[in-house]
Amino acid sequence: MSVVEIKNLNLIYQSTKSETEALTDINLTIEKEEFVSIVGPSGCGKTTILSLITGLIKPTSGQVLVMGKTPNLKNNFCGYMFQRDNLLPWRTIEKNIYFGLELKKLASKERKEKALDLTNKYGLSEFLKKHPSELSGGMRQRVALIRTLALQPELLLLDEPFSALDYQTRLELCDDIFNIIKTEQKTAILVTHDIQEAISMSDRIIVLSARPGKIKAIHTLDFSPDLTPFERRKTEKAKQLFDVIWQEIQNEKKKI
Amino acid sequence: MKRKKFSAAHYDYLRKYSLRKISILLTQILVLAIFITLWELLSRYEIISSFFFSSPSKIIKTASEMFKSGELVYHSSITLKETFIGFAIATGIGFAVAFVLWCSTFLRSVSEPYLVVLNSLPKIALGPIIIIWFGAGQKAIIVMCILIVIIVTILNILNSFTSCDKQLIALAKSLGANKLQIFAKLILPNSLKDIVSTLKINVGLSWIGAIMGEYLVSRAGLGYLLIYGGQVFNLNLVMTSTVILCVLASIMYLLVAMFEKLMNKFYGK
Ligand SMILES: Nc1ncnc2c1ncn2[C@@H]1O[C@H](COP(=O)(O)OP(=O)(O)OP(=O)(O)O)[C@@H](O)[C@H]1O
Numbered sequence: 001m002s003v004v005e006i007k008n009l010n011l012i013y014q015s016t017k018s019e020t021e022a023l024t025d026i027n028l029t030i031e032k033e034e035f036v037s038i039v040g041p042s043g044c045g046k047t048t049i050l051s052l053i054t055g056l057i058k059p060t061s062g063q064v065l066v067m068g069k070t071p072n073l074k075n076n077f078c079g080y081m082f083q084r085d086n087l088l089p090w091r092t093i094e095k096n097i098y099f100g101l102e103l104k105k106l107a108s109k110e111r112k113e114k115a116l117d118l119t120n121k122y123g124l125s126e127f128l129k130k131h132p133s134e135l136s137g138g139m140r141q142r143v144a145l146i147r148t149l150a151l152q153p154e155l156l157l158l159d160e161p162f163s164a165l166d167y168q169t170r171l172e173l174c175d176d177i178f179n180i181i182k183t184e185q186k187t188a189i190l191v192t193h194d195i196q197e198a199i200s201m202s203d204r205i206i207v208l209s210a211r212p213g214k215i216k217a218i219h220t221l222d223f224s225p226d227l228t229p230f231e232r233r234k235t236e237k238a239k240q241l242f243d244v245i246w247q248e249i250q251n252e253k254k255k256i
Numbered sequence: 257m258k259r260k261k262f263s264a265a266h267y268d269y270l271r272k273y274s275l276r277k278i279s280i281l282l283t284q285i286l287v288l289a290i291f292i293t294l295w296e297l298l299s300r301y302e303i304i305s306s307f308f309f310s311s312p313s314k315i316i317k318t319a320s321e322m323f324k325s326g327e328l329v330y331h332s333s334i335t336l337k338e339t340f341i342g343f344a345i346a347t348g349i350g351f352a353v354a355f356v357l358w359c360s361t362f363l364r365s366v367s368e369p370y371l372v373v374l375n376s377l378p379k380i381a382l383g384p385i386i387i388i389w390f391g392a393g394q395k396a397i398i399v400m401c402i403l404i405v406i407i408v409t410i411l412n413i414l415n416s417f418t419s420c421d422k423q424l425i426a427l428a429k430s431l432g433a434n435k436l437q438i439f440a441k442l443i444l445p446n447s448l449k450d451i452v453s454t455l456k457i458n459v460g461l462s463w464i465g466a467i468m469g470e471y472l473v474s475r476a477g478l479g480y481l482l483i484y485g486g487q488v489f490n491l492n493l494v495m496t497s498t499v500i501l502c503v504l505a506s507i508m509y510l511l512v513a514m515f516e517k518l519m520n521k522f523y524g525k
């Protein structure tokens with residue numbers, strides 16, 4: 001069974017003043033343990049695809065299936081990491097990490113300890129009692145990631161998770177997340193503006209056209225599995241692919 | 257962690273900070289002291305008429321006489337009771353209505369024009385109706401008090417409930433939160449500051465409501481003393497009642513401020 005199946009999907013946002021065609025005729029299947037990146041010009045509907053997969057919005061027409069079922073907010077398989085960290089300012093870091101567990105009534109001691117292990121790993125353990133406003137953007141983003149991972153989701157949806165970080169942290173975090181996803185055998189969809197980032201982590205890259213978003217190209221990557229994202233970036237193959245995707249997006253941007 | 261050594265500059269900063277705080281407090285006390293002394297001297301030497309302006313010593317004398325005769329406690333407790341009941345009922349119901357309106361966008365839109373009109377209506381205009389419906393007694397005073405407080409409460413709290421960040425709500429939804437969880441874990445903590453400031457406003461408004469009610473109907477209470485003192489030209493009584501009112505209102509305000517501190521501690525701010 002595929003983790004995600006999207007068939008003939010169309011999405012139109014309605015408002016009293018106008019309607020916005022965000023996505024047209026999207027067909028996409030994502031298999032278990034696949035890492036898929038979505039790139040495309042701003043406003044082409046990348047976030048919209050993720051919202052559809054979690055069930056935050058319903059398709060105008062067509063079908064979205066996650067693990068063979070229509071996405072259901074109450075009982076979904078996704079861990080959604082938003083474009084913004086969305087930490088609750090009044091909660092400490094520790095309480096923020098437990099937020100998802102609390103809502104899903106999964107806040108067992110074991111789960112909490114597992115989440116705390118992750119904070120150790122990411123050097124956040126000394127900030128557990130602090131509030132989000134006392135942390136840097138990079139740290140906050142890591143907290144948001146741990147909050148997502150604490151739920152042990154089947155499918156990770158990452159909406160530009162690294163965009164708020166400095167370059168150095170970004171590369172580090174890329175390697176870390178890549179590792180976690182591979183060792184935990186998760187399926188992941190990454191939305192990003194950074195083509196290199198997409199190339200360094202993905203098994204497949206989907207290039208969307210300018211709005212209304214259509215699938216313009218799909219690139220399947222065949223790097224040797226023991227390369228880290230950082231090592232991948234340095235290969236000749238990565239550079240060539242970068243040029244191809246860059247050109248594709250550039251052509252789309254001209255249409256806007 | 258807390259017992260770190262700080263730089264000299266930090267201690268210097270702390271010293272300046274506490275110095276400033278003390279000087280503000282001292283100035284505040286000084287202003288009050290000067291005001292009272294001037295008032296006392298001016299009226300004692302009849303530079304201003306002590307009949308029209310009374311004087312601090314006369315106010316203290318009247319207050320202690322009223323205390324001895326039991327009048328002070330009697331009238332104060334009546335007004336306090338009305339204020340407190342009005343405050344509690346209006347805040348409670350206002351909060352509940354705001355919750356219901358937050359739950360249903362449909363009801364919110366339906367009720368909007370009514371709330372706006374009720375809010376801009378001067379409640380004192382309803383005085384005659386209230387007296388006819390509830391009788392010229394304490395009930396009418398409490399109803400007046402409730403009317404003055406409740407609409408503002410609904411509007412303020414509802415406004416705060418609906419101003420929660422949409423992205424946070426989307427996050428909670430994506431984590432499977434139901435409506436009640438969203439309310440308890442997002443809306444309520446997010447609105448805490450506004451709720452406390454609404455309570456503060458309500459304290460003031462309930463006093464207005466109770467005094468206004470007493471102007472309309474009562475035979476007892478501080479509002480009654482004010483009206484009565486005015487009618488018989490007993491300025492000592494009027495001034496004394498006003499001062500008592502000031503003191504009581506400050507105490508109630510302090511209670512709310514303490515509640516606020518407690519809340520902030522609870523939420524670790
Ligand atoms: N709730 C909404 N109502 C109406 N239009 C919307 C809504 N959300 C998004 N849109 C529109 O749909 C289009 C796609 O939005 P989306 O957020 O999916 O883009 P995106 O690819 O994630 O962009 P970015 O890279 O800037 O994050 C945009 O043009 C946006 O204006």
Ligand SMILES: [Mg+2]
Pocket residue numbers: 046047048083159
């Ligand atoms: Mg987006």
